Amino acid sequence: MEYTKPLARLIECFQKLPSIGPKTAARLALYIVKMSENEVANFSNALLEAKTKISYCETCFNMSCSNPCEICSDNQRNKGLICVVAETKDLMAIEKTNEYQGVYHVLQGLISPIDGIGPEDIRIKELLYRITNEDIKEVILALNPSVEGEATSLYLNKLLKPFRIRITRIAFGLPMGSELEYVDEMTLTKALEGRVEIE
Amino acid sequence: MEYTKPLARLIECFQKLPSIGPKTAARLALYIVKMSENEVANFSNALLEAKTKISYCETCFNMSCSNPCEICSDNQRNKGLICVVAETKDLMAIEKTNEYQGVYHVLQGLISPIDGIGPEDIRIKELLYRITNEDIKEVILALNPSVEGEATSLYLNKLLKPFRIRITRIAFGLPMGSELEYVDEMTLTKALEGRVEIE
Numbered sequence: 001m002e003y004t005k006p007l008a009r010l011i012e013c014f015q016k017l018p019s020i021g022p023k024t025a026a027r028l029a030l031y032i033v034k035m036s037e038n039e040v041a042n043f044s045n046a047l048l049e050a051k052t053k054i055s056y057c058e059t060c061f062n063m064s065c066s067n068p069c070e071i072c073s074d075n076q077r078n079k080g081l082i083c084v085v086a087e088t089k090d091l092m093a094i095e096k097t098n099e100y101q102g103v104y105h106v107l108q109g110l111i112s113p114i115d116g117i118g119p120e121d122i123r124i125k126e127l128l129y130r131i132t133n134e135d136i137k138e139v140i141l142a143l144n145p146s147v148e149g150e151a152t153s154l155y156l157n158k159l160l161k162p163f164r165i166r167i168t169r170i171a172f173g174l175p176m177g178s179e180l181e182y183v184d185e186m187t188l189t190k191a192l193e194g195r196v197e198i199e
Numbered sequence: 200m201e202y203t204k205p206l207a208r209l210i211e212c213f214q215k216l217p218s219i220g221p222k223t224a225a226r227l228a229l230y231i232v233k234m235s236e237n238e239v240a241n242f243s244n245a246l247l248e249a250k251t252k253i254s255y256c257e258t259c260f261n262m263s264c265s266n267p268c269e270i271c272s273d274n275q276r277n278k279g280l281i282c283v284v285a286e287t288k289d290l291m292a293i294e295k296t297n298e299y300q301g302v303y304h305v306l307q308g309l310i311s312p313i314d315g316i317g318p319e320d321i322r323i324k325e326l327l328y329r330i331t332n333e334d335i336k337e338v339i340l341a342l343n344p345s346v347e348g349e350a351t352s353l354y355l356n357k358l359l360k361p362f363r364i365r366i367t368r369i370a371f372g373l374p375m376g377s378e379l380e381y382v383d384e385m386t387l388t389k390a391l392e393g394r395v396e397i398e
Contacts, residue, residue: 003291004264010249013242016234017227028216030288032246033253033262035215040250043212044243047231050209051239054232063232065203089229092202 007033059130061106061123063088071103078102080137084127084156086110086144094142102140105130110148111155119155127156131163138166145172145190206232258329260305260322262287270302277301279336283326283355285309285343293341301339304329309347310354318354326355330362337365344371344389 003011007029014025032040056062057069064070071077081102085091091104109122130136139160143149153169160167173191174183183191202210206228213224231239255261256268263269270276280301284290290303308321329335338359342348352368359366372390373382382390 004253004262004269006245006249006252006264007262010245013245016238016242018230019223019226024218026291027218027288029249030262030286031217032249035250037250039215040246043215044246046205046209046212047239047243047246050205050228050231051234051236053205054203063203063206063229065205070203087229089226092225 056106056108060104061108061126062091062104076101080135081140082127082130082136082138083140083142085142086149086152090142090144102138107143107152110143110146111152112148122152124156124159128159131160131165136163136165138168141167141169143169255305255307259303260307260325261290261303275300279334280339281326281329281335281337282339282341284341285348285351289341289343301337306342306351309342309345310351311347321351323355323358327358330359330364335362335364337367340366340368342368 002008003026010029010032011022011025014020014028015022020028032043035043053065054063055065055067057064057067057072059068059072062069062071066073078101082105083091083094083100083102084105084107085094086107086109088106091106094100094104105123105127107122107124107127109117111117111119111122127139131139139156141153141156143153157167157169171194172187173194174180174187180188201207202225209228209231210221210224213219213227214221219227231242234242252264253262254264254266256263256266256271258267258271261268261270265272277300281304282290282293282299282301283304283306284293285306285308287305290305293299293303304322304326306321306323306326308316310316310318310321326338330338338355340352340355342352356366356368370393371386372393373379373386379387
C-alpha cells in the first residue's frame, strides 16, 4: 500500500527541506495529521506570511520585514564597523552573543568555483559600495573555516586592502570546553598559528 | 536583535514538531524564506489538505481519506489475519516489506500507566469487537519491544486467550547485518529466548 495521497504530498513537501530525509518527513507528516485543526491552520499561514512579508535589507542584505532592516536603522549601532557573514543564520548566531555592536553585511553565499559561484554572484560589489560611500573604520570577516569561507576571506582581504581600513577576521582555535587531546589536527594547527601574547 | 516577527512565528511552528529543536527550526524557517513562492504556497496547502482530508478508518483506525481504508477494502487481503500495531507509522513500516497480506488494527497508542494511558484509552475494545464479529484466525502483535509495548502485548494476550484464535508476536532478536559482539545484552537475551529449531 502507498501513502494516501494528501499524506504523500505533505511528506514530499517536508522532504524538500534541508536535513529532512524520507523517514523524518513521514513522521512529521503523520504528526501534522494528529495536530489540532487550529494549529495546522496557523502553521499553514505562518509559512505564507514568512514568504510574503520577509524580504532583504537593501543595505546589508539581512532578511527583514523592513528596509533598512532593524539593525541598519538602529542608531545605537556603530555604523563604522561592518561584520561580513555568508548567511542570515550566521548573523543570528553572532547577535545571540549580545557582544557585537556594529552592523553587518550578508554576502548571501560564498565563493565556490566547484558550484559555479564566483565573486560576482554574491553581494561583494554592494560591500564595496558601502566601503566607498560610508565612513567605515573596520571590516570583520566572519566566514566559516571551510574551503569556500577561506577562499572568500582571502579574496575580500585582497580586494579591501587598497581602502586602508582595518580588516580583521574572527579567531579560529579550540572551542570552549573542548579538550586538546580530542581536537582535530587542523583546528590545533589554526590554534597554534593564531596564538596571542599573554598580557 | 530578535528574529523578525513572521520568521519567529514560523520557527515556533516548526519547533512544535517532533525531533525539531530550536536550531533546526531556525534553519528550516530560513530555508522557507529562500524557497520560491510557488513551493511555499504548495507546502502551505499540503498542510491544510492533509489535515482536512485525512481521517481514520472506522474498522482498523489506519489514517486514510476513505472509510473503510484502502487496506480494509482490498479483497486480495486475508481478512482472517489481523496485525496489531501501535501507530500508522508502524503499519507503513510493515507495508514496506511487501510481505504481509493480512489486514491491520491500529491501537493509536500503547498502555502506559506513567502517562495515564490505560487499556480504555486505546482502540482495544474495537479490536475485541472485530474478533467477536469477524472470522479472525490469527492476531499478530507487532508492538515495539519497549516497556509500553511489552505491557500492551501481555495485556492483549491475556484478553484474547479465551477466543481460541492463534495469537503470535513478531520476533525480537539480532537485526540483520548486526554483529553479535556489539549487540546489547537485552537484545541478545531476547534472541536466546526466541531461538528456533533449525529445520
